[in-house]
Amino acid sequence: MPRLGGAGLNGPVMSGRGAAAVHRPPGPAGAPDGRLANSPSGTARVALVEDHALLAEALSVSLSLQGYDVVGVRLAPTPQPFDLLGSILTARADVVLLDLDLGQAGDGTRVIRPLVRAEQKVVVLTACPDPVRWGACLARGALTVLPKTAPLQVIVDVIERITHGLPVINRAQRDELVQLWLARSSDEDERRKRLGRLTPREAHVLGELVHGKRVREVAQDAFVSEATVRTQVKSILAKLGVTSQLAAVAMARDAGWGFPRTD
Secondary structure, three states, rough: OEEEOOOOOOOOOOOOOOOOOOOOOOOOOOOOOOOOOOOOOOEEEEEEHHHHHHHHHHHHHHHHOOOOOEEOOOOOOOOOOOHHHHHHHHHOEEEEEEEOOOHHHHHHHHHHHHHHHOEEEEEEEEOOHHHEEEEEHHHHOOOOEOOOOHHHHHHHHHHHHHHOOOOOOOOHHHHHHHHHHHHHHHHHHHHHHHHOOOOHHHHHHHHHHHOOOOOHHHHHHHOOOHHHHHHHHHHHHHHHHHOOOHHHHHHHHHHHOOOOOOO
């Protein structure tokens, strides 16, 4: 399991002895020193997509002191991913520093792939410690993922390395995280496939169990015998490949599945 604390993915960039120090080559920004230049001033521009005001301000100050042109992306409460995507693309940034949990603006994961397709360089900054979610970001094209517990200088150094065309994550670590995500996705697909085998009546019975009803209550509500419902439950267990009602309910919940209540 990759180490997720401290500087991120085993510290993709650190200052000091024994680490990958960042050196600024001579020459103006935008020249052949590797810097990007979407900013009118010729300095590299960073789009900051972060809903926590204090962290956003600290990052903006730190990056500005390093000579970057920082643009804060306004977050409007919208369920539409293309609205958030449009706001980010309008910044015309060289690097996008993207939070995942954006409050009312939604999940930042949904815009990673379209940003990468638009040739944006995306760095994810998140408080989420789940390596599977990190792998999902990398699989969608993010250059790296950093925890919000990372020192500000580490975040700044990562941006610096990207603007100079330097790697910011070990290939083996990237592959491991992506594989974790792929394994989870495969498991979820299999669960959904098994749940899809249920008849409408079986799906209804499982939904009632998910919502906390007992077999007797399900039978009473449907005006059938308990034996009938228990036969349906046995069929559900067989199709899902589990041996208990608790396991069936857990599988349905893990898959985010639940037949809607009718009462």
